[in-house]
Amino acid sequence: MVPVLGLLRSSFLSSNHLLDGTGFSLKQYVHFFSDSYYSSVLFETFADGFIVSLICLAIGFPTGYSLARLPAIARRWRTIIVILPLTLSLVVVVFGWLIILGRNGLLNSVLVKTGILSSPKTFLFSRPAVLIVLVQQFLPFMILSVMSVVTQINPVLEHAAANLRANRFVTFKRVIIPLALPGILVGFNLVFVLSISAFVTPRLIGGTRVAMIGSLIYERIMTELNWPFGAAMAFILFASGLGFTAALNALAGWRFIMRGRRHAV
Template identity: 40%
Template sequence: MRDRIEDIALAGPGILLLALAFVLPLVEMLRLSIVGADGGVTAEHFVRFLSDPYYLGVVWRTIYLSLLITIICAAVGFPLAYVMARVSPQMRLWLIVLIILPLMTSVVVRTFGWMVVLGRGGLIPFSLWKLGFVGRNFTLMHTEAAIVIGMVQVLLPFTALSILGVVMKIDRRLEEAARTMGASFLATLRSVVLPLAMPGILAGSLLAFTLSVSSFVTPSLLGGVRLPVVASSIYDAATKTLEWNFAAAQSVILLIGVLLALTPYIRLSGRRHG
């Protein structure tokens, strides 16, 4: 058995780092968000954000794009994770490498790649035009579709790998048993694998959702200035208009939104364990 002092000594560096790099900035952000122009305490930044239809539009876009991205990631990630869990270990290793490889390049580089593919004369619009599906050479850049495509590509590995971890633990004999009981392959997938993989799907979706509501680089590069999301609005307030207090207030709202999204999941997984 370890001593309490040894425990503290072991955890010390990590706790210190968290305190300096996470808790302190967070407290500073909370303080800034309620400081007015005169230095007194005020709620004016929150009122300004929540009463302006422009900012409410930004929030709404952020939420529904994130939901769409999350749903696509889960819908694509679950079958992918299932196949990865059921192939030979060697094949699985290759698939994992294939999925992780894009994560090795910077998000900025990958996003510029999408700009080339999606822009006017890029691979997708050009091919669609030449094949006669659309009447003219067009661009997919600065559309919500571009944001969704780019974000799904960034977040799919996280979702697929969190689901993979859970599917790997599902006893294969349960599927075999279901087959001997008259369930077809698809019925087995639906009534046995899907319910048992649900904790992984929830965890992966949550990861995808929280990462996409707070993501900045991909939406601002692929969506452009006409399609701002909350993160780019914070960036503008902090760097262009230099309204730090307003930027802090928006950050607090984003933080509360993410925490609200986390709550039902924590409840759900708590019930599963208890």
């Protein structure tokens, strides 16, 4: 909490520079919300985080479920494969993607040789490229979150649903999803928060064409030395992410209560 409080204090300084700032002012926040550019970047950052979280959920849930239903030995070795990308430096991973997505990279070479493309295409410095790399980076968090919860769901419950003539879809909807909801929420929250606060990937993969709030914070603090405004942007990002997480958990809790009431009736 000490760094967060220090960040909050710096964001209320009236001067543009940290060492010269005195007093208390809402100047930095007024500047942020009065400029449509910063509001649009914040919205796009949250939209990107939501898209990345949905893609990770779509890929990570079936993967985590299948891993949870494997025998212990097989699950252990495949879990190592899932965790392995997390042991690499983020910079190394990003530079690997630069080699793959570059104009003379692996992807262009394969597409040109197979005749899909007549000439190399620029995949870098675009929002889809940033989203793909973010999904690859944060997918293990979703898989591990789902797997840790599904392993605690007794397979007998699925067999009981089948005995009651429930097909796979009904079993998935009414048995698996409700019981795995805690893991889904944890994974979704983790991926979302990590995505909206990402800096290295948007900076290197997206360049100047893809603006995300993390890159703007870096520019204001390190390039312009405008610490109070950078601190205000960072705290807005922190508060917005925290608010989204709280709203998502409240919505899940409300649905759980309503489902319990329907079952009681």
